Structures are given as structure tokens and as C-alpha cells.
Amino acid sequence: MSQQTPRAMTPEDITRIRWISDPQISPDGTRVAFVVTTLSAEKDEYVSHIWVVDTAGGEPRRFTNGPRRDTAPRWSPDGRFLAFLSERDPKKRAQLYVMPADGGEPVCLTDLKRGVSNPVWSPDGTRIAFLSKTGGWDEPEDEEEKKKSKPARVITVMKYKLNGEGFIHDRFSHLFVVPADGSAPPRQITDGEFHDSAPTWSPDGRSLAFVSARHEDRDYDNAADVFIVPAEGGEPRRLTDTAGPVAQPAFSPDGTQIAFLGHRYKNEAGRNMRVWTVPVTGGTPRCLTESLDRTCQPFFVGQGPEWSADGMYLTFAIEDRGDVPLYRVRADGTAPPEPIVTGNRQVTGFSLSRGGLLAFTATDPVNPNEVFVCHADGSGERQLTDLNRAWKQEVALSRPERFTYERAGYTLDCWVMKPFGFSPGRRYPALLNIHGGPATQYGHTFFDEFQVYAGAGYVVIFTNPRGSQGYGEAFCRAVIRDWGGCDYEDVMAGLECALRHCDFIDPERLGVMGGSYGGFLTSWIVGHTDRFKAACSERALNTHYSMFGTSDIGHSFPEMYSGGALPWEDLDWYIQHSPLTYAKHITTPLLIIHSEDDLRCPMEQAEQLFIHLKKMRKEVLFIRFPDENHEMSRSGRPRHRLERFRYILDWFAKHLQPEQVAARARAAVS
Structure with a gap:
């Protein structure tokens, strides 16, 4: 039987x-729980289930069967139960459930109107901490009440909305x-007009660490504690x-230290978030x-x-x-960090067992995320899942070729x-x-958009200009006060690099596209060169001065x-x-795409550019997506x-x- 030609x-x-x-x-290192999500075009929704695979090998198996989204699996300390979040009631937000690890009926532990996130087991397995939102006005359920006017919103802070x-x-x-056995309702532990995040238990179960901004100037800076x-x-x-900003605290096993991510600069872009420890009794953090x-x-981790x-x-x-490797560092600071999981790929999540096994998900340009396991030092790596094997055999995927070029000493x-x-x-x-x-990076990850464009017959070119992460702090901060300067020059130099190395690129048929900051640079490029035959500027920042007062981060970004x-x-x-x-100066035909609920780069950013171009009778197409936010291309309907x-x-x-x-049009007519 002949093998089917990949499409x-x-x-x-x-x-x-x-x-x-x-x-x-x-905890015993014998199993890995993970989330598998699929998109349903028919139902226009995402469906997620929790799966489990043995670290010794074998076929992965689906563990939960919720009708919508089951996420955030968390093992009890003794490994006998799995806690997870589930949207089992279509009228409610995700609630916390616990289920025997060997199968059985899940037990719902919460019924909170604003839902639940970030579940964390106590060390003795008797309690689960989590986050939930409190306060605020609720839309009435009664149809007659819904017809009445809504109360005014009284705003006294700059950080009053979030995309x-x-x-x-x-x-x-x-x-x-x-309580993990459901014997009592949830009890609120923190309160006040503060946003708390990242809860973690002390080893003795007597306390919880978390991140919050509770200082007087919290509305004016990005610091937290x-x-x-x-x-x-x-x-x-x-x-x-x-x-400065801090994130993701974690108690040491002996309870004497807390590790966390952070840096010591308020309101500064492009700084490296580093690993720190601080004694639980207080003192100066150590990097x-x-x-x-x-x-x-x-x-994306x-x-x-x-x-x-x-x-x-x-x-x-x-x-x-372009890579996302795993490193480890000695907690006493006596040696520099060392890489343990490397390669031209990106790790997207990881966890450690008590016995020193490391589970992680990783992706590369022709492989969506799969689950892997290795020893804590990175040795003995094995792939545990291959859930997209059949699909990959059906589809021809393009593996990128990497080139380097020099710019300004980089x-x-x-x-x-x-x-x-x-x-x-x-x-x-x-x-x-x-x-x-701009402080992100392209690289060695499976990106559905790039593969779709390659599948449609295009060469796909991408680069990491100054302002990107992954090349050091000075490189990332090089765009401060220079948006549209060195970054624009780096992108255009990257294009020339591709043209030099790849004679199969038609220099007369070039398009340019990007989203968010990439949308900014796309709009900038077509205002400074007519090199491209067409462009797509998506969810773009087009005007700094109006973003300042309208974006959810406009007061600081x-x-x-x-x-x-x-x-x-x-x-x-x-x-x-x-x-x-x-x-x-724009002469390039421009496609503008924006989401109407985008609070990061508000809709007015797209509207202004569209009206400017229409007034000048330029070729422009404006696509607006209702009920979507800044993340539409990644997590929209x-x-x-x-x-x-x-x-x-x-x-x-x-x-x-x-x-x-033209060929498709002729075929349609015939």
C-alpha cells in the first residue's frame, strides 16, 4: 500500500x-499529569482534559471527561489524589475538584461566583489553597433587573482595567x-484592596507565601513584594x-528560605528577571x-x-x-547556573518529583508540545508522549534554517x-x-501561523531585532527611546540577510506583518519604505500619545x-x-486587524490609522473582531x-x- 503524500x-x-x-x-515520580486542549470549530470553543502517562513508558490515557475545560492538575503530597479546575457547569466559572488518582468520581470543593485559579496542596494533604476574586458589581440574573441602568463606576486608580x-x-x-475532603466551605485568608497572586505553602503547613503590591505607591510603579x-x-x-517586581515564590524544603523571580529596578523595561532567595525571617535578598x-x-512558561x-x-x-532551556543553580550560590535541558527547542513547563525526576513539555518548529522526563541533572531524557504523531505524518511541516548577521556589535x-x-x-x-x-523572542517553537503561511506557498522570514529577549539585558534595552530606530534597521537587515542566503525568495513579492509591538513596527515600516507589496498590521500600537491614557498599561509602558x-x-x-x-507616506496596501475588546492596544489605535489612510484614499482594509481581546490570535474563539x-x-x-x-476564480467559473 502506497504511503500518502503529505499535504x-x-x-x-x-x-x-x-x-x-x-x-x-x-511525588513518587511514577506518573505525569498534563492538559490536552483541542479547538472545536463546530462548537466554537476549547475543550481541555487532563491526561496521565507513566514515566516508565506506555500509552497516555485520558483522566478526566469534563464537558468543557479541565485544567491545572495538581497531585496531593501522597500521590493518592489529583486536584484540578473544571468548567463542568456552563453557567459557572472554573471550580476546584478533587479526584482519586486511580480514577473515580470527582468531588467539587468550591462554588464561588468568580471562579478559582492557582490550586496548591498543603504539605500534609488536608487543605488546598487557591485564588479567587472578591468584590465588584454583578450583572443581575433577573431579566427585568437586567433592563435597568447599571451603576456608575467610581475610579480612583490608574490600574483599573486589564486586558x-x-x-x-x-x-x-x-x-x-x-479542606481537601470537602468537609467545610472555603475560607478567605487575605483581604483588602490588593491583588494577591502565586500562593505557596510553607513545609510545616502553618503559613502561605504570596506576591502582592501593598505599598503606598503601588499605583505609580511596578514593584511588588x-x-x-x-x-x-x-x-x-x-x-x-x-x-522592583517579584513573582513566583517557593519555600525551600527546610522552610528557611524563599526563592522567587525579580529584579531591583522600578518602572524600567527590558530588565532580566533573575532568581533570588531571601530568609523567611527577613533580610537582604541574594541573587x-x-x-x-x-x-x-x-x-510562555x-x-x-x-x-x-x-x-x-x-x-x-x-x-x-530563540531557545528556552532549563537551568539549575546551587541554592547556596557557590557555583554559577548550569544548563540541564538544552537543544533547539523551547521548554514550556516543568515539575520535579521528590526522587529527582524532572518532567517537562517542549516544542520545536515541527513538533507541537509533548511530554518528556529526565533526571534532575538533565541526563537520561526520554519522550513520553507523541499525541500528534498521526497528524504530523499527514502534514508537511517546514523546518526553519537559521542564519546570523551583524549589527552594531551584536x-x-x-x-x-x-x-x-x-x-x-x-x-x-x-x-x-x-x-x-518587544521583550519577547521568536525561535525554535512550533508556531501554527508560520506553518500555515508556508503551507500557503510563502517563504516565512523572522528575526529577533534589538529589543528582543534572549540576547542579554543591554540588547533588550537598546530600543529605549529608539522605537522605530535600531529595531527597524535590524529587521530590514534581517530581510537582506535572508535575500543574500536564499535565492528562491522573490524580492519583488515581499509582504510584512506583525502583531502588537510587531504591529507597531509593521505600521512604522510601511511609513518609511515602499519595499513591500502588501502588509498586515495587527492589534498594533500606532500612537504612543493616545495609548498613554487609554491602554491598560498605558500609564507606564x-x-x-x-x-x-x-x-x-x-x-x-x-x-x-x-x-x-x-x-x-504609506503607499503599501495595508490590512488592519484589531479586536474590539482589546485593552492593551485599544481599538482607537487601529481606528486612527484606518481613517488617516482612507482620508488619503489609500488601499486599506479594516477587520474588527467583536468580543475578542489582545490575545485573539492565540486564544480567541x-x-x-x-x-x-x-x-x-x-x-x-x-x-x-x-x-x-486568478486561477481559482477561473476554476470557480468553469
């Missing part, structure tokens, strides 16, 4: 992939504790010194990663350092030239992906992609990247570094994500592949 990846393939996340190894959540000025996240509060409730005690010029808080069971090491992830990376059906001797249109942030200048102090910077200022792909592919086909558009 091109299409937008619909995002509904065929099993997206794996959150690997949690059991993806809405208004947060009167809703505060706090710690709760509930690690606090400790009695597990029965009481006044939290501040442990750190409010020097363990000073010699490692990389951030220890990768954008979302967790902090983990202690080894003997308290000797801390394991953590970093961003490094070595930069550029990647090029060949299109589906590549044939030597032919020339192909190319799409230059620009990442968001432009200030940090302007070098500390406020609009009334240096309005020229805000105007000169805004793409809208140069819209009059499945039908919207598919629709977005269609608009992008149609736009670039019209301008870069007109012969294919």
Missing part, C-alpha cells in the same frame, strides 16, 4: 492538533483555603524590600543568577524556580537566542522557512514576520520605553516615534481564529500571488 498545513489544522501543557509529575478581564478597580484577587500570612488568616508580613545575562521568566527535594538546587527556565539571528512544495530553481513570495513585546518621559515633558518623543505620524487566517491569506494572495487568485 500542506491549513488554518483548519489548528482544530486537529492536540495542544499539550502544564506537566505535573507525581482579558475588564474592570478590576473593585475586584481583588485573594487567597482562600478549603513577597508576603507571608498564617494559613488560618491574619496580618501578612512583608518579606522583601519593594525594590543566584547575576552571572547569567538572560531573563529567567520566559514569556509562566512559572518560577523549583527546589530540589534536598534543597541544594533551584531549577528554572530562561530565554536564549550578532543577530534570522530564520527562513521554505514553502510547501518547494522546488529548486523557482522563486517564491515571502512574508517577513515581526514579533510582539510608554513612559518606560521613552526613558522615563511623560507626554507633557517630551511630547516630541511620543509623536516622532508613533507610526501614525508617518501615515501620510476558534471560528474567529480561522476567519482571521482567511482574511490574512486572501490579502497576501491578492497582492503577492495574483496568478493563483
Whole structure:
């Protein structure tokens, strides 16, 4: 029987992939629980279940069967139970459940109107701490009451809204504790007009550490602190010194130290988040990663350092030239950090067992996330899952080729992906992609968008210009006061690098695209060059001066990247570094995509650019997605994500592949 010829990846393939996340190894190291998410275009929703795989090998098996989303699996200390979050009632937000680890009926422990997040078992397995929001006005359930006017919102702080959540000025996240056997309702542990996060238990179970900003100037800076509060409730005690942002605290096994991520700079962009420890009795925090010029808080990992069971090491992830490896460092600071899980890939989550096994999820450009296990020093690595094996056999995926180029004393990376059906001797249109942030990175990860564009016949080019993470703090901070300067030059130099090395790129059929900061740079590029035949600017920052007062982070983000200048102090910077200022020079056909509930780069950013271009009778298409926020391309409704792909592919086909558009039209007529 002949083997089927692999086909091109299409937008619909995002509904065929099993997206794996959150690997949690059991305390005895025999099993790993993880989350598998699929997208349903038919139901227009995400469905997540918890799966389990044995570390000794064997087929993974589905553990939960909730109708919607089961997430956040957490083993009890004795390994007999799994706690998890589930949206079992379509009218309620995720609640906390506990289920025997060998199977059985889950028991619901909470019924909180605002839902539950971040479950953490107590060391003795009798209680579970979690976060839930309190306060705020609730939409009435009665239909007659819904018709009445809503109360006014009284705003006294700048940090009153958040993308993806809405208004947060009167809703505060706090710690709760509930008995694991369901014998009593949850009890609120912290309170006040503060947002608490990242709870973690002390080894003796008497207290909880968490992160919160409770200082007087919390509305004016990005600093936070690690606090400790009695597990029965009481006044939290501040442990750190409010020097800058902190995140993800973790008690040492002997309970004498707390490790956390942070840096000691208030309101400064592009700083490395480092690994620190501080005594639980208080004192000056000690940095363990000073010699490692990389951030220890990768954008897509979302967790902090983990202690080894003997308290000797801390394991953590970093961003490094397109990779996300795992490192570990001695907790006493006597040796520099060392890499333990490396390669041209990105680790997206990890956990440690008591016996020294390390479970992690990792992805590379042609492999979505799978689950792996190794020893705590990185040796003996084995892959435990291959849930997308059948799909990968069906689809032809493009592996990027890496090139380097020099700019201003830095070595930069550029990647090029060949299109589906590549044939030597032919020339192909190319799409230059620009990442968001700017303090993020492109690199060795499976990115569905790139594979879809390659599948549609495009060469895909991407690079990490100055301002990106993964190349050191100076590189990341090089764009401060220089948005549209060195970053623009680096991206254009990356394009030239690709053209030099790849004679199959047609220099007359180039497109450029990006989202968020990448949207900013796309809008900037087409206002400064007519090199591209078409462009797509998505969820872009187009005007610094209006973002300042309208974005959820507008009160601080432009200030940090302007070098500390406020609009009334240096309005020229805000105007000169805004793409809208140069819209009059745009001749490139431009597709503008934006979400109507975007609070990060508000809709007015897109509206202003669109109206400017229409007034000048330029070729522009404006696509607005209702009921979506800044994360639409990553986590929006499945039908919207598919629709977005269609608009992008149609736009670039019209301008870069007109012969294919004409051929499809002729075929439709015939």
C-alpha cells in the first residue's frame, strides 16, 4: 500500500492538533499529569482534559471527561489524589475538584461566583489553597433587573482595567483555603484592596507565601513584594524590600528560605528577571543568577524556580537566542547556573518529583508540545508522549534554517522557512514576520501561523531585532527611546540577510506583518519604505500619545520605553516615534486587524490609522473582531481564529500571488 503524500498545513489544522501543557509529575515520580486542549470549530470553543502517562513508558490515557475545560492538575503530597479546575457547569466559572488518582468520581470543593485559579496542596494533604476574586458589581440574573441602568463606576486608580478581564478597580484577587475532603466551605485568608497572586505553602503547613503590591505607591510603579500570612488568616508580613517586581515564590524544603523571580529596578523595561532567595525571617535578598545575562521568566512558561527535594538546587527556565532551556543553580550560590535541558527547542513547563525526576513539555518548529522526563541533572531524557504523531505524518511541516548577521556589535539571528512544495530553481513570495513585546523572542517553537503561511506557498522570514529577549539585558534595552530606530534597521537587515542566503525568495513579492509591538513596527515600516507589496498590521500600537491614557498599561509602558518621559515633558518623543505620524507616506496596501475588546492596544489605535489612510484614499482594509481581546490570535474563539487566517491569506494572495487568485476564480467559473 502506497504511503500518502503529505499535504500542506491549513488554518483548519489548528482544530486537529492536540495542544499539550502544564506537566505535573507525581511525588513518587511514577506518573505525569498534563492538559490536552483541542479547538472545536463546530462548537466554537476549547475543550481541555487532563491526561496521565507513566514515566516508565506506555500509552497516555485520558483522566478526566469534563464537558468543557479541565485544567491545572495538581497531585496531593501522597500521590493518592489529583486536584484540578473544571468548567463542568456552563453557567459557572472554573471550580476546584478533587479526584482519586486511580480514577473515580470527582468531588467539587468550591462554588464561588468568580471562579478559582492557582490550586496548591498543603504539605500534609488536608487543605488546598487557591485564588479567587472578591468584590465588584454583578450583572443581575433577573431579566427585568437586567433592563435597568447599571451603576456608575467610581475610579480612583490608574490600574483599573486589564486586558482579558475588564474592570478590576473593585475586584481583588485573594487567597482562600478549603479542606481537601470537602468537609467545610472555603475560607478567605487575605483581604483588602490588593491583588494577591502565586500562593505557596510553607513545609510545616502553618503559613502561605504570596506576591502582592501593598505599598503606598503601588499605583505609580511596578514593584511588588513577597508576603507571608498564617494559613488560618491574619496580618501578612512583608518579606522583601519593594525594590522592583517579584513573582513566583517557593519555600525551600527546610522552610528557611524563599526563592522567587525579580529584579531591583522600578518602572524600567527590558530588565532580566533573575532568581533570588531571601530568609523567611527577613533580610537582604541574594541573587543566584547575576552571572547569567538572560531573563529567567520566559514569556510562555509562566512559572518560577523549583527546589530540589534536598534543597541544594533551584531549577528554572530562561530565554536564549530563540531557545528556552532549563537551568539549575546551587541554592547556596557557590557555583554559577548550569544548563540541564538544552537543544533547539523551547521548554514550556516543568515539575520535579521528590526522587529527582524532572518532567517537562517542549516544542520545536515541527513538533507541537509533548511530554518528556529526565533526571534532575538533565541526563537520561526520554519522550513520553507523541499525541500528534498521526497528524504530523499527514502534514508537511517546514523546518526553519537559521542564519546570523551583524549589527552594531551584536550578532543577530534570522530564520527562513521554505514553502510547501518547494522546488529548486523557482522563486517564491515571502512574508517577513515581526514579533510582539518587544521583550519577547521568536525561535525554535512550533508556531501554527508560520506553518500555515508556508503551507500557503510563502517563504516565512523572522528575526529577533534589538529589543528582543534572549540576547542579554543591554540588547533588550537598546530600543529605549529608539522605537522605530535600531529595531527597524535590524529587521530590514534581517530581510537582506535572508535575500543574500536564499535565492528562491522573490524580492519583488515581499509582504510584512506583525502583531502588537510587531504591529507597531509593521505600521512604522510601511511609513518609511515602499519595499513591500502588501502588509498586515495587527492589534498594533500606532500612537504612543493616545495609548498613554487609554491602554491598560498605558500609564507606564510608554513612559518606560521613552526613558522615563511623560507626554507633557517630551511630547516630541511620543509623536516622532508613533507610526501614525508617518501615515501620510504609506503607499503599501495595508490590512488592519484589531479586536474590539482589546485593552492593551485599544481599538482607537487601529481606528486612527484606518481613517488617516482612507482620508488619503489609500488601499486599506479594516477587520474588527467583536468580543475578542489582545490575545485573539492565540486564544480567541476558534471560528474567529480561522476567519482571521482567511482574511490574512486572501490579502497576501491578492497582492503577492495574483496568478493563483486568478486561477481559482477561473476554476470557480468553469
